[in-house]
Amino acid sequence: MYKSYKIKNFIDLSLEEHKQILKWRNSTYVSQWMLHKHIFLNEHLKFVENLKNSNKLYFLVEDIGVIYFTIKNNYIEVGLYKNPNKQKVGKKLLEIGLNEAFKYKDKIILHVLEKNKKAINLYKKFGFKIVNKKDNLLKMKLTTIDKKI
Numbered sequence: 001m002y003k004s005y006k007i008k009n010f011i012d013l014s015l016e017e018h019k020q021i022l023k024w025r026n027s028t029y030v031s032q033w034m035l036h037k038h039i040f041l042n043e044h045l046k047f048v049e050n051l052k053n054s055n056k057l058y059f060l061v062e063d064i065g066v067i068y069f070t071i072k073n074n075y076i077e078v079g080l081y082k083n084p085n086k087q088k089v090g091k092k093l094l095e096i097g098l099n100e101a102f103k104y105k106d107k108i109i110l111h112v113l114e115k116n117k118k119a120i121n122l123y124k125k126f127g128f129k130i131v132n133k134k135d136n137l138l139k140m141k142l143t144t145i146d147k148k149i
Contacts, residue, residue: 005061005062005064005092005096006061006062007059007060007061007062007067007096007100008059008060009057009058009059010048010051010058010059010060011048011051011052013048013060017060018041018044018045018048019041021044021060021066022039022041022044024065024066024081024082024083024084024085025039025044025066025081026038026039027084029084030081030082030084033081033112033113033116033119034081055070055071055072056068056069056070056071057069057071059100061093061096061097063083063086064082064083064086064089064092064093065080065081065082065083065086065089065090065093066080066081067079067080067093067096067097067100068080069100069101069104071104071105072105072109074105074107075105075107075108075109075141076101076104076105076107076108076109077108077109077110077111078097078098078101078108078109078110079110079111080093080094080097090118090119090122091122091125094122094123094126095126098126098142098147102144102147106143106144107141107142107143107144108128108141108142108143109139109140109141110123110128110139110140110142111137111138111139111140112137112138112140113136113137113138114133114136114137114138115136120138120140123140123142125148126142126147126148127142127146127147127148128140128141128142128146129141129142129146
């Protein structure tokens with residue numbers, strides 16, 4: 001049975017919801033795949049305040065994770081991380097993220113650490129292709145034409 005997930009903009013979240021997101025983000029499970037390993041609450045709240053006047057959108061997807069976008073001229077950059085306490089939600093989180101992203105642009109770019117094989121394999125199942133590698137970071141692209149799921 002398909003469950004629909006509630007999506008909330010970071011700008012509209014309560015302090016408790018922000019604390020929960022930060023706890024997920026700073027967990028070893030999530031932060032090992034991030035370029036910035038640890039974020040403090042004051043930094044996070046300042047970042048959220050700055051979202052109001054930016055081309056970035058961050059969303060809490062119920063209790064399964066976070067999806068975020070940076071809207072560019074010809075494409076949208078997508079990122080996500082799951083609640084580290086949930087199992088088998090990555091595919092659903094990516095599906096929700098892509099559905100949202102394709103509302104803005106027909107080309108999606110994401111970046112992933114080369115050692116994050118699990119994420120890379122998931123992205124490839126959705127049709128993403130590696131288009132560039134810089135240092136240990138892969139750039140992957142998906143268009144509405146290449147989309148598999």
